[in-house]
Amino acid sequence: MNSVKSLNKWANAHTYLPVDLVRIALGVFLFMKGISFITNIQYLNDLISPIDKIGGGMFLVHYIAPAQLIGGIMIAFGLLTRWAIIAQLPILIGAIFINFMGEMQSQNLLLALLILCICIFFFFYGSGKNSADYYFKMQK
Template identity: 85%
Template structure:
């Protein structure tokens, strides 16, 4: 618990508006990706088909899109950002693995690696000073 408090103190002391804009853009991107998956379920099924042989394909379909939508909203507003990013990590790692198991799409692979890197950064950095977490903390 002290580690999280220390990370929050460091992040609030080193907060920049540009980092908050990157966090908001990440949240909007994930939300739009979730909308894209819901409106085109067949595309999502085609994406996870290489790992569907293992099992749990229907579970993945029902986890990926809502996790992106809800997590994207939470990340954009800075509400429980670390928890929302923890929910995104298995999806992003799976996106990287799918590129190696199935047909290689270098653009999708680079995008997944970039988003994973940004998510790992915000997992440690937190939501920052311009967020709902900071606002609610100051209301106590």
């Protein structure tokens, strides 16, 4: 717990507006990706078809879209950012894994790697000073 508090103190002392804008852009991107999956469910089924043989395909369909929608909103507002990113990590690791099991699409692989790296950064960095977490913490 002390490590999380020390990370928050460091992040709040070194918060810059461009970093917050990257967090907001990440949240909006994930939200839009969730909307894309909901509106085109067949595309999501096609994406997870290489790992559907393992099982749990219907669970994945019902986990990915809502997690991206809700997680994207939470990340954009900076509300429970680390928890929202924890929910995104299996999806992003799966997106990378699918590229190696199915047809390799380098553009999707690079995008998934980039988003994964940004999510890992914000997992350690936190939500920053311009966030709902910081606002609620200061209300005490």
